[in-house]
């Protein structure tokens with residue numbers, strides 16, 4: 548397996564996301580990028596060679612909060628992040644731990660400047676971090692058009708293997724990507740190559756996504772037999 552090139556990985560992590568990636572919170576309108584997008588970016592950039600680990604969980608019922616420290620490791624480097632969630636109802640503690648964990652991981656990833664160039668344009672008020680002249684360079688590059696990702700190499704093989712009995716084939720980035728497009732599918736568990744992805748799951752894919760994927764797949768297959 549080729550060695551992980553840390554510099555290259557970091558460049559891919561920091562690269563701008565496609566247009567439309569930034570969302571706005573319903574309550575206060577602040578710009579954000581969904582966690583799944585970050586996870587997917589790091590997956591793609593590292594070819595699944597990264598790790599996250601919960602270092603500490605503090606559940607403080609009297610003071611009504613959960614605190615989580617999480618560590619993200621990429622190659623030889625790791626970064627820690629801290630996440631908090633308020634507890635108002637002790638029955639919901641598990642949810643709150645998840646919420647704080649997500650925040651902690653996001654904080655850790657943030658130190659690699661993930662999503663900064665995408666979010667900076669939304670934080671241009673005088674008090675906001677994005678307007679700092681030292682970060683002006685973040686505004687220089689335009690986003691790639693929707694549906695493209697500079698770190699995306701459809702035929703690259705990932706450290707993911709089809710779980711279908713006796714298959715075990717190594718998934719391509721495109722196959723891994725499309726699993727991520729099946730609504731409510733946990734691709735960490737339901738890891739199938741496209742051939743073995745059950746039909747009822749294929750049917751859940753958005754039409755355009757499925758057609759395009761199958762087209763590209765057929766073209767690639769034809770090329771390799773010519």
Ligand SMILES: [Zn+2]
Nearest residue numbers: 709714740743
């Ligand atoms: Zn398979």
